[in-house]
Amino acid sequence: MAANGGGTRLAIGCEDGSVKLFQVVPGGIQFEKNLDRQKGRVLCLSWHPLGTHIAAGSIDFIRVLDVRSGRTVQRIMVNYHVSKPKKRECVVWSIAFLSDGTVVSSDSFGRVQFWDWERGTLLESHTVSTSAVLSLAVSEKEDSIVVGTSTGATYQFQLLPVKAGGQEKRWVRTKPFQYHTHDVRAVAHSPTALISGGLDAQLVIRPLMEKVQRKGYEAVLRKVTFPHRCLVSCARKARLLLFQFSQHLELWRLGSTNETGKDGEVLNVCRMPEHLLQLKSKGPEHIYCSCVSPCGSWVAYCTASRFHIYRVQHEGDSVSVKKVPGVPKLLLPAYQLQCASDSGRLFVASDRGSVHVLQLLEPGGCKHLHTLRPPAGTAEAVYLLASSADGNWLAAVSGDWEIHVYSLKHFKHHCAVPMYGCAVSALAIHPATNNLVIAYADQQLFEFSIPEKQYTAWSRTVQNGGLHKAWLERDTPITHIAFNPQNPAHILLHDVYMFCVLDKSLPLPDASTPLFNQSALKQLPEPARQRQLHAFKICKKFQPLLFAELLEENRLVLVERPLADIRAQLPPPVQQQPFGT
């Protein structure tokens, strides 16, 4: 599937070898016409930047289709010169159409080939790998190409002059990278970086050194392992955790202990954690979002086309589940689900900045109460929600990074948080003060007082003093914010590699003090400690962290997701040849 340069038309290659053209209209697509059909399934498509032609890659050949007439104007056999007995199927996995009429193909023989589409001739061929080259992306200037192979390697090709200062240019394989262990299924080429996504569940952003002005934080390779969203939700009162997997949900009850101990001790678990429930989603769709109510008796999840609410009844040790009937249809698609703290309402983040409010009814029903919309309207969907503990406020973040606060008492828009030019990665409303704490993707922290409709004094101090450099240069964004019920000054923040208890009552660290000072503090005597304390209490003991939440009684639940476990579930990497060395 590929859209043309202007985004007005969509071409779809089908298994049967046809290419279908759709017109992009507001709110959907409309079938326009069928292009020439030929045998062999279409595996990849690329539009000419001018939108006049489409190159389609299938097994053993490439076709170039004229969009206006719908005819096949060129057919290029990719392994024409391979002699017959050797012939295997050559799958063209990925294709790109450059504006000068060059078609770049990558195939299962490990080749990246450059073709002149008009003549159908091979311009250049580079064999980059013994296994398939699966993905390909071209930079906007068309002077650089990145390809990903099934061995996990990515290669950069650059259009370089043959002689320094000369006119003649050739594609040269310049940089090999090996960051993945499995197939590289997708690559993208940003102006300053190569981005590759592999079957090993990692997204790697590799900045191009020649495009980065200074060596520093910007020029660092990034590996993204987890999605930047919460996949775990916690029922704090019921002490339940809901884990969201791609096709199913698991509900667990936390274990407990009756012992106490000193720092670092591992206590005996007297009540083991309990696997209460496994909900399998029907059909092939992935679960997009899920939540469990604080009381633990409601579980909701949503896929691209379906939305389900379940009533979970706990009777002693046994658990029964009942699907809630009559879920309103108007809600889809849902991007985030959030339960009110009294478990009476469910907030569903949806398209165009709207948030649907559902009332959850005992013993198992629901009712659509209201739909909240920003006054100015927006095209973007809401992707993050935060509700206040008193049930009065709801904050919603939409894709244009605007944060709107609604009053739930009157179902009306209360205010908007001043725009900040960065994506919001997490937000939460303080239960006691109704201050909205916002974490941005650039690691900035803000506190916004909802009743006063302005940033709090503490937030201004933070902004004036600036956050610590070590904090700003962390690799992953904050994905969840929680508050300590015992101490209103404590804010819990976590990313993949650390969690932090932010104590607002303590001074902020200045540039000269180390940010990560916990281990140093532990060795200091009590009076010296007091002088060294600062607001950020960071613990990196548990990695990689998927979720952290504060419970009552000074308890904290952390969910680690070891990468080794993920790897163990992956299919084995590309088969190496069993014979020979």
Place this chain on the structure above:
Amino acid sequence: MAALCEAFTLCGLGPSGGVGQGGGVLALEPGPGPDHVLLTDRGRTATLFKVSDQKPLGCWSVKHGQIITSPVVCNFETHEYIAVHDDKVLRIWKDEDVNLDKVFKATLSADVYRIHSLPHGDPLVLFKGGGVRTLDVLLEAPQQEIENIISDEVIKWSEAFLEGQQPVLIFITEKDGDFFVYVQKLKMNSLHKYKLEQQESSSPLSFTAYIRKQIITLLCLYSNDSVYKVLIPLQQNGEGEEQILSKSLLLNLSISGSVLKGTSLVVIDKDHVAVLGSLAASGEESKECLTIWNTKFQTLQTSKELPLGTSGQLWCYGEKFFFTHGKVLTVVIYKCETSSLAAAVGKLKDSQASDISSFVNWNTLEDEERVVSFQPQQSAALKSESKMTLRSRRNSVAKAQPDAFKVGQILLNIKDTSAAVIEDELRQLLLKAQIPDFQATIGCVITALINRCKTDPVFYPRNFLLQMVQKRELSYSLCPDLMAVALEKKDVHLLQICLQRFPDIPEEITYACLKVFLSISDDYLERTDVNLESVICYIDIEPKNKELKTEVVENGFNTELEEDSCDNRVLKETHTTNDGEFCPVGPRKAALLNAVLHSAYSETFLLPHLKDLSAQQAVLFLRYLYYLYVKCSEKINTTLPGMLSPTINQIMDWMCLLLDAHFTVMVMLPEAKGLLSSLHKFVRAQVRFYSELNKIEGTLRELQRIKRQKDSQAYSIEVLELI
């Protein structure tokens, strides 16, 4: 693998072009384009075809009563067609000419056998008398006299090549069952005549040849269902004398019981030939078929049955076979890839590297061996003669010995002729490195030389032997007496090289070498030439240097300290009387001993011999081994630098072996005591060190285990204090 594709018909043949010997067409020659062929039938007509279109492009015929005697060829330079009819009348025409009567005509003075056209160059005209002219020369004076070279021999086959820019014509004649090969280089105006080696009860049926690297390879299909290979070097300086070309069996055309009666063959590439013939299984009717054979693996790659019969002619142009099948001319496209074991297992890298295989065909050796063994051993005049010629040996220049080809002759010569003559002959022989089973031949030659050495104490072709051992892949078993003679002559350099090169030296000889090396004086070694590659990188003392230093001692410096200064720094600070610090032998002797250490041996067989070493020699050897061991242990990777230097395992094995063999002697001998005790200390220190490392390893493993245990817990409740 080779493969024959579907056949198609090019054209039908007239009544003359039938099946069976004598039928068919006169010839098929490549046409002006890559896809074109020129067909000349046995009558009056020549036709030009475009093969892929299966259609004729042009057809020419001579008048009634005339007959084309030499097939039409295309002059690729001028795109003209040339033919000869009625033996003497030459015709040249172009595409647009229709009537052959009206085209250029020249009547020649002699009968033409064939015209050969070359891709870049003038066509060559071969006359039945063996004379060759280029077309240009011939057209200047068509009536010129053509010499008769071959008298009453009859030309059977001819072929022309371009070697570099030089046209080469080869033709084969027959007379009374003898076959002669003529090689004519036109530019040089040289003609060589060879006689093809006789084969009992079979005669050649078909020939084909190709040229590569100045050597013509002639393949002959014989009536005994075998293909023989004959190598004809182009670089020949001697002239006139008739040489006999030996042939080697390339391929036996038999497939599991059934035999292919070949009628003609063509070469496809260096490993493949195609043979057209009839396959006769016992008790069954024979059927004609086209086959492709791999000569490297002696296997039949593919075949195609031709039920309608053929005329026994086969041509191959541009990956296509042409032959008559029934009443039509059939074309079969083939595919033939170089096959190799590597390709079969998918590991093919570069096929060019393994061009010359060096395995021995033992059967061909028989004759030569017989010559060696049955010749009378002594020759009376031998001594005086070789003495006399020895002086002139150096300055004698290699005289051309055209007949040096016959190895048997050389072997005979070695018995009695002078050393100078033998050297020359051998040099000639070496130049012909292409002769089959060269390695085995060299083995025979060396054996013969050694026999001569044994009988004649003055005779010793040292340089030749050195060269042979160094360059060729010989082995001990191929020339068993070589090392014995070298030992006798104390030729340490030859022994060193033998020890390095031969894979199969018996322990007895190894021991003898060791004994000689240990006993030989350093002064003697100073004068000899020994390869020092293996020691140059680590040995530290020049004995002469040492003396020099002691002389220039001044300012009250201790001589002993000064001695060390040529050693490296580390040693300078340590105790000077330590045995392990200096090399106890000179670098030359060390190099020789290294060669011994490097050779293969079996402990059981070596041990009894080692016991025969004298106590002094044993101590010296042990001291050297100890020195090597210390040197080895200095480096973290326990290897000595340099080429062919002994490994630590070799050193340790020899040390143990030596101690086993001379246990009591070592214990008793006072001078060995110091050595043994320092050796003991050194080894003990090492053992301690390694045992400590082992302990650490255990600890590390335990640490790892603990860590893993901690990790594996899926659920835990921990106390965590945040300050």
